[in-house]
Amino acid sequence: MGRKTPRDDPSAGGGAEQSDKTDEDEEQQKKKRALEIARRRASHFAHFGSDDGPSTSDPNPSVMVGGDSARTLGPWNTAYQLADAKADAKRKREDKLLDERRKADRDEQAVYASWTPQKTGERPASVPTLRSRSRAVCTELIEHVTSLAGVPDDVRHDLQLEVCRQRKMTPETFAKLFAAADVGQSIKIDDCSLIEEGVMREALREAVHPGLGELSLQLCGRGFTDTVATALVHEDDVSFAGIETLVLGGAYRLTDDGLAEVLRRASDLRSLGIPNCSRIEGSVVNRLPEMTPKLTSLDLSWCGGISRDILSSALAKLDQLVTISLDGVVEVDDKLLASDEVLRGMRNVSLLSVCNTKLTDAGLGRLAAALPKLRAIALDHCQVTSVGITAMVDACPGLTSVSIKKCTRVDDAAVAYLVNTAELQTLVLNGVGKGVTGVSVEGLLRGRSSKTLAHLDLSWCRHVPEKAIGFLIESLPSLKTVKLFGCNQLGKDFSARVRNERVSIVGLDGE
Numbered sequence: 001m002g003r004k005t006p007r008d009d010p011s012a013g014g015g016a017e018q019s020d021k022t023d024e025d026e027e028q029q030k031k032k033r034a035l036e037i038a039r040r041r042a043s044h045f046a047h048f049g050s051d052d053g054p055s056t057s058d059p060n061p062s063v064m065v066g067g068d069s070a071r072t073l074g075p076w077n078t079a080y081q082l083a084d085a086k087a088d089a090k091r092k093r094e095d096k097l098l099d100e101r102r103k104a105d106r107d108e109q110a111v112y113a114s115w116t117p118q119k120t121g122e123r124p125a126s127v128p129t130l131r132s133r134s135r136a137v138c139t140e141l142i143e144h145v146t147s148l149a150g151v152p153d154d155v156r157h158d159l160q161l162e163v164c165r166q167r168k169m170t171p172e173t174f175a176k177l178f179a180a181a182d183v184g185q186s187i188k189i190d191d192c193s194l195i196e197e198g199v200m201r202e203a204l205r206e207a208v209h210p211g212l213g214e215l216s217l218q219l220c221g222r223g224f225t226d227t228v229a230t231a232l233v234h235e236d237d238v239s240f241a242g243i244e245t246l247v248l249g250g251a252y253r254l255t256d257d258g259l260a261e262v263l264r265r266a267s268d269l270r271s272l273g274i275p276n277c278s279r280i281e282g283s284v285v286n287r288l289p290e291m292t293p294k295l296t297s298l299d300l301s302w303c304g305g306i307s308r309d310i311l312s313s314a315l316a317k318l319d320q321l322v323t324i325s326l327d328g329v330v331e332v333d334d335k336l337l338a339s340d341e342v343l344r345g346m347r348n349v350s351l352l353s354v355c356n357t358k359l360t361d362a363g364l365g366r367l368a369a370a371l372p373k374l375r376a377i378a379l380d381h382c383q384v385t386s387v388g389i390t391a392m393v394d395a396c397p398g399l400t401s402v403s404i405k406k407c408t409r410v411d412d413a414a415v416a417y418l419v420n421t422a423e424l425q426t427l428v429l430n431g432v433g434k435g436v437t438g439v440s441v442e443g444l445l446r447g448r449s450s451k452t453l454a455h456l457d458l459s460w461c462r463h464v465p466e467k468a469i470g471f472l473i474e475s476l477p478s479l480k481t482v483k484l485f486g487c488n489q490l491g492k493d494f495s496a497r498v499r500n501e502r503v504s505i506v507g508l509d510g511e
Helices: 010-047 061-065 067-072 075-109 130-140 153-165 171-178 197-207 226-233 256-263 308-317 340-345 361-369 386-395 412-421 438-446 466-475
Strands: 186-189 214-217 245-248 271-273 297-299 323-325 351-353 376-378 401-403 426-428 455-457 481-483 504-506
Touching: 130 153, 153 171, 153 186, 171 186, 171 197, 197 226, 226 256, 308 340, 361 386, 386 412, 412 438, 438 466, 466 481
Parallel strands: 186 214, 214 245, 245 271, 271 297, 297 323, 323 351, 351 376, 376 401, 401 426, 426 455, 455 481, 481 504
Antiparallel strands: none
């Protein structure tokens, strides 16, 4: 008997037909579900509504409804969005090109457009002076120097600057040379970070005498403490009576009590600086009018422990102050500086520094209007704008020094108005950014400051053309120093291509 094949077996054929029928039914069901979903979605997009709610038979109702973005779904809306985005991008490109063409046209018509740098030659290196060479030799061999007796105070100060810069101000050098008994009338040390309490006390016990007029110690927190201050004032051969200038910078271990001990015996004090003295809480500041009646200069920079009430009271009472520095004091804002009591007390101020404070245009306008004698102001890192700068210039046209470093909301118009109204000698525009362009330079070339400006800082002002800076350096008759750090729009050989050799260009060519 032969073997039956599936084709010969009737039962096998019936099973195949049943399987094909089942597959056809499933396919039809899928088509019906897809058709229903498509119909409901089409109705939804046509009417932008879902009042009937999503059907439970839809396996993915969120796709049908669309949530908050229902109006943006679908190929038609997508096409519109792409078309709008393309048109917007094209419009932005055209606006940018138009601005660049306008800027180029303005630069070509500016007064500095005719400037052409010299093509050959190098900027001659400055010949070091005998004084600078002597200072370098003495600094290199400072440990072998036995005495500075008879050396003038200004020469001694230059030497200590270089010694501190090279980190050679050791305790031995401090006690033997710069705080010795033969220091003359001035002790000025810019870095006392290596001087401990014992060395500080012994050196100052020998150096502080009735003829000493200035004691300035920067970064002295390690050595000048309450203990040292109290011990010095009780020494029989130590007298602070003749000191007119006292600066104790960074004395982080000095408190109000220790400073008060010194000030009680410095009745002739005219200038006091306690920058970065973090433990000063203000009680000694409140007593300054009675302890130092001759005080005309006060530096409280970065003394964050002084309260608003004490600051207000002290500034109102110290009406003889001419110089005030409140950099970084967190309590300094419009409310404090613009109060009637403080403004009356500051009416004689000619130099004011309020960098890194909360001063705004409103406070600056009222402050400037109340300070008719103001000649120099520093507003670095403040939130002032062109409005405040213009109001300041209108109220104080006698300004000779203005610093607005990092005031990025100041524009060309305000700078041009400033240099055209005041006869500035120093102008700092470091980091102002996009607000300073060739328009500011052109205003400076034509303004009142063109004949008086001696020091200019254009660091990080990258929107000022090279031609403008070159023409400026060659045109201003009183200009002595220009700082150009971060100005990458200038060529590497820019300083060598400028014809004015009298101007010191700092910040380029490795300077």
